[in-house]
Amino acid sequence: MHRIALLMSLHAFVGTAHASVPASVPPSLIGIWALERPVPAKGPSGAVPRVELFISGGTLRGTYGCAKFTGRLSATSGAVRLDVRVSEPAPNERCALAADLPFARALNDVTRFVVTRDRLVLLSNAERWTFRRVGFVTPAKP
Secondary structure, three states: OHHHHHHHHHHHHHHHHHHHOOOOOOHHHOEEEEEEEOOOOOOOOOOOOOEEEEEEOOEEEEEEOOEEEEEEEEEEOOEEEEEEEEOOOOOOOOOHHHOOOHHHHHHOOOOEEEEOOOEEEEEOOOOEEEEEEEEOOOOOOO
């Protein structure tokens, strides 16, 4: 009987510990990245939207002009998995891009990456995006 209780306690502890471990992301991916290529199509205002990714640990935030998106990522040995969702704009914000953001949906199809000191390339079967490092992110302490 004690053995079963011990195993159940151990299982609960391991499950809790596993849930608190952040997703695996190589340190070289952590940073602020601006899209260089392809150049995004002009938005409704006629301006080319600025596209940025903010990667810190297993989390991802980004902007596509006025639209914002968030998500999670995990990456190892050139393989990457992204789970990105468009964020709802604040009630006082007007953003035509936020209603339908194909870029954010397409990020979910990314399967591979290549990173250097100042460039990040994300690859899917249909797309290739090249980002330039524009800054660094200090990871939050757990």
